[in-house]
Amino acid sequence: MFLVGLSGGIATGKSTVVAVLRELGCAVIDADVIAREVVQPHFKAHQQIVRYFGTEILLENGEINREALGNIIFSHPEKRQLLNSITHPEIQKEMLKQILKYFVLGYRYVILDIPLLFETKRLTKFMKYTVLVYCDPPTQLSRLMKRNGLSQAEAEARVASQLPLEEKRKLATHVIDNSGDRESTRRQVLRLHARLEDSLDFLWARLAAGAVVAGLGGLVYLLLRHFIS
Numbered sequence: 001m002f003l004v005g006l007s008g009g010i011a012t013g014k015s016t017v018v019a020v021l022r023e024l025g026c027a028v029i030d031a032d033v034i035a036r037e038v039v040q041p042h043f044k045a046h047q048q049i050v051r052y053f054g055t056e057i058l059l060e061n062g063e064i065n066r067e068a069l070g071n072i073i074f075s076h077p078e079k080r081q082l083l084n085s086i087t088h089p090e091i092q093k094e095m096l097k098q099i100l101k102y103f104v105l106g107y108r109y110v111i112l113d114i115p116l117l118f119e120t121k122r123l124t125k126f127m128k129y130t131v132l133v134y135c136d137p138p139t140q141l142s143r144l145m146k147r148n149g150l151s152q153a154e155a156e157a158r159v160a161s162q163l164p165l166e167e168k169r170k171l172a173t174h175v176i177d178n179s180g181d182r183e184s185t186r187r188q189v190l191r192l193h194a195r196l197e198d199s200l201d202f203l204w205a206r207l208a209a210g211a212v213v214a215g216l217g218g219l220v221y222l223l224l225r226h227f228i229s
């Protein structure tokens with residue numbers, strides 16, 4: 001089994017790409033979804049967030065007010081660091097559990113959608129491939145402003161809280177450019193999927209070649225033993 005890391009910048013289109021991969025039957029683990037689960041009331045991370053950020057970041061029902069917490073952490077790097085140090089270990093534990101589940105179910109590769117994959121450098125070494133969902137910076141900004149109802153300054157602060165896309169581009173093994181329409185992105189995802197499947201055939205071919213070499217070696221050994229004795 002191998003792992004494929006999928007990342008991007010904020011609002012560059014990771015979820016849009018993941019929707020197509022899921023349609024194609026791929027196993028995908030979404031770090032943003034897990035990040036929402038691990039901060040539900042009664043979880044350890046929830047208590048720690050309230051301890052450090054105060055009850056003013058809670059909604060009336062006790063859940064985290066994500067908008068309020070976002071406004072704080074995207075404009076204060078040290079508070080963002082603190083939130084990351086609370087949530088990231090919990091997110092990674094849950095991701096590991098889900099990887100094991102897919103392994104047991106017999107999936108041959110799992111795609112991990114991790115927004116901060118390239119920022120959290122030690123994670124990339126577990127990935128056979130890394131996919132960057134890219135879109136040009138003006139498009140990224142306008143999609144983010146529109147989707148989250150943010151001002152230009154607010155959207156820029158969120159983009160600036162991550163490694164620049166051009167840096168991530170250099171680190172990724174594959175790039176999907178989502179600057180165009182959804183159809184163009186879909187075609188690129190289909191190509192990526194075909195490559196992942198080909199790479200599986202390649203792995204099986206290597207395993208088969210290994211088995212043949214081992215078999216031949218065994219045969220030569222038996223023949224030698226027979227003729228020598």
Ligand SMILES: CC(C)(COP(=O)(O)OP(=O)(O)OC[C@H]1O[C@@H](n2cnc3c(N)ncnc32)[C@H](O)[C@@H]1O)[C@@H](O)C(=O)NCCC(=O)NCCS
Pocket residue numbers: 009010011031032035065066067069070073080083084087088091114115116161162
């Ligand atoms: C700050 C929070 C409350 C904002 O919640 P909200 O529902 O508005 O956004 P959502 O969770 O859907 O995230 C949207 C995008 O914001 C970006 N983002 C989220 N957290 C961070 C962060 N700590 N640093 C940089 N970018 C981030 C990612 O690109 C992500 O895809 C939330 O993102 C959060 O709890 N973040 C900390 C956990 C984290 O690092 N999540 C990212 C996945 S590992």
Ligand SMILES: Nc1ncnc2c1ncn2[C@@H]1O[C@H](COP(=O)(O)OP(=O)(O)OP(=O)(O)O)[C@@H](O)[C@H]1O
Pocket residue numbers: 008009010011012013014015016017032115143144147178179180181182185
């Ligand atoms: N090719 C496209 N054409 C037009 N709009 C798009 C396209 N791709 C994505 N969008 C829109 O841009 C916004 C961001 O896309 P999406 O939610 O897929 O990004 P994301 O990277 O998953 O975001 P996040 O960083 O919040 O996780 C959404 O409102 C989505 O509908």
